[in-house]
Amino acid sequence: MDPVISTEKLAQRLGSADLRVVDGSWFMPAEGRSGAEEYLRAHIPGAVFFDIDAIADRTTDLPHMLPTPEAFAQAVGALGLSRNVDIVVYDSLGIRAAARVWWSLRAMGFTRVFVLDGGLKKWLAEARNVETGDVHPRAAQVAPAIEAELVRSADDVRGLLASGEARLVDARGAARFRGEAPEPRPGLRSGHMPGAANVPFDQVVAPDGTLRPVEELGAIFEAAGVDLDHPIVTTCGSGVTASVLALALARLGRDRTAVYDGSWSEWGALADAPAVTGP
Secondary structure, three states, X not given: OOOEEOHHHHHHHOOOOOEEEEEOOOOOHHHOOOHHHHHHHOEOOOOEEOOOOOOOOOOXXXXXXXXXXXXXXXXXXXXXXXXXXXXEEEEOOEOOXXXXXXXXXXXXXXXXXXXXXXXXXXXXXXXXXXXXXXXXXXXXXXXXXXXXXXXXXXXXXXXXXXXXXXXEEEOOXXXXXXXXXXXXXXXXXXXXXXXXXXXXXXXXXXOOOOEOOHHHHXXXXXXXXXXXXXXXXXXXXXXXXXXXXXXXXXXXXXXXXXXXOXXXXXXXXXXXXXXXXXX
């Protein structure tokens, strides 16, 4: 099943009892934008706002790490989300943070989750309706659950590096991957995990913000030396764009790809975690 849905199909289904729409817009601090503020100014009718920095583990200083299944279930239940409806997630830029919300929901046992292809950017370009202000949904009862195979920790990654059981694929830009550009978060080493492949996330997203078609995606991963028949774990700076690669791999039929939740925000701060520079 394709993990993305077109703006046309979403427009046809808006208002359906078995559909929920989620705005997952998020920006890096240096971008100077607020997803929550932009949501209030304009969002797809009926959409609720999913704040990845708020629905997160509050016991760590790592950014937007997954919370416990119990905390996650309570938070998304308050947004009116449940496992017996279709959930469509979008963001302002096309496809970026929406993929993180898609992966988070799936990691917590939601199976009927899709990303809006092209996001709000495409929706607005097509002059489709938006609304302002907040949405106050009827709360849903959600039982805690987790799909542990979709989430990887630092210890898991250490084990994978030793065993070679899965290939790490890094979504950061090439300069950061090679250690030629500093990390945007202070205190982190530069470079990447030994043996990781590099597929910058913007390669899998077209200029209009839509996910590239299957043929192009396959060629992109092949060019990076990624064997799609071998287990893959995606990583990035903080687990956001790693989810974009997981989304792209789902379009290629690899819909159980795991994400290293802490990504380089965690790994780059661990003094004993192996890191290399260069290609």
